Amino acid sequence: MKIIGSLSSLVIASAVANVAPVLSMAQSAIEPTPFTLATGLEGPRGLRFGPDGYLYVAEAGTGGTTSTKGQCPQVPGPPGGPGPDTGGLTARISKISPSGKITTVASGFPSTDVGPGGINGVIGVADVVFLDGDLYALVAGGGCSHGNPKHSSGIARVDIKSGNWHLIADIGAWLKTHPAKYESADDFEPDGTLYSVIAHDGRLLTVEPNHGQVISVTRSGEIRQVIDISASEGHIVPTSIAARDGSLFVGNLNLFPINPQWARILTISKSDQDDFDNLPPGLQPARGHRIVSSKAGFTTVVAVDFGPDGLLYVLELSDAAGFPTPGLGKVVRVKRSGDIEDVVTNLSVPTGMTFGPDGRLYVSNLGAAPPGAGQILRFDISPGW
Secondary structure, three states: OOOEOOHHHHHOHHHHOOHHHHHHHHOOOOEOOOEEEEEEEOOEEEEEEOOOOOEEEEEOOOOOOEOOOOOOOOOOOOOOOOOOOEEEEEEEEEEEOOOOOEEEEEEEEEEEEOOHHHOOOEEOEEEEEEEOOEEEEEEOOOEHHHOEOOOOOEEEEEOOOOOOEEEEEEHHHHHHHOOOOOOOHHHOOOOOOOOEEEEEOOEEEEEEOOOOEEEEEOOOOOEEEEEEOHHHHOOOOEEEEEEEOOEEEEEEOOOEOEOOOOEEEEEEEEOOHHHHHOOOOOOOOOOOEEEEEEEEEEOOEEEEEEOOOOOEEEEEOOOOOEOOOOOOEEEEEEOOOOOEEEEEEEEOOOOEEEEOOOOOEEEEEOOOOOOOOEEEEEEOOOOOO
16 A cells, blocks of 8 residues: 555545544544534634634635646645645634634635545645734645645735735745755645644744645745754654744654554754764754654644643544544643653544633544534643643
């Protein structure tokens, strides 16, 4: 079987081909007992609380039918790749009130059916984040290779009041002129598959899984590479990022079929002169940032965040060998001893998580399921130690 490592593989058909089994497993017992805050979402992915107390959710949308075959390089199709893709403008951002009311904040974002008829899922708006009170969207479904030649992938600033948005950073174009050290030809996506974004030190930091880079974007739209993870780690599909005490923490999906406990959390810190002087030529890290540690023991990481207890929490798409399976997603945390413990189990293809100002954990469940199946679940979590 051909190994597929693309981020679009998160929603491969083996996980979500039939709606009924997915929903049936989603209704099985989840520990601890969740409160269902919202339902009926279209591919909910990253989520963040805004200054207004509402929960903002990125939705991948329902894809589209526009094909660009013959116009530009395509995402490779079978037997190795997930494409070719078709596009539309069906992705959106919603906000959810404390009582669970859903309101559309902005719509018309590029959305992509990955593979014929969306057999490998949908990508669209991948994440949302606030910086200095402004809302930004991580747009993953844009670009010619995704069937959206007039709308690029990148970071958009969103006007919450009007719903208008505009791209401030065309990361899809930037990737073409700033290639990663090592790229995987059989599942290469020319416009990238952006997945998560955070606000850090007055900038936006995003992870590009297919190319393997962490990228910085300023409020004015200046794009720079923070680190090329592929240069030292190869094609491990980094998906998620958090920051604490001056360091970055990046989790990776790894390749499919799933090999449990092979995914890692990389700790990335700024390099100093000693990092260069003590290494031989050819093995010196890029000036700026380097990987200082790597913790294994995780499986299919799709989100990382620090909880109110100061511990690192990790969302896993599916914790079993093979391909993503509904009911096998979970949240784990790293204890102060370094041990990894389960916090929430029996999730169904979850795709994003965040902690709220109330200290509770919020998860996008059924985020890699058919349109309309998506949920936001809320959990009361006991502090770890």
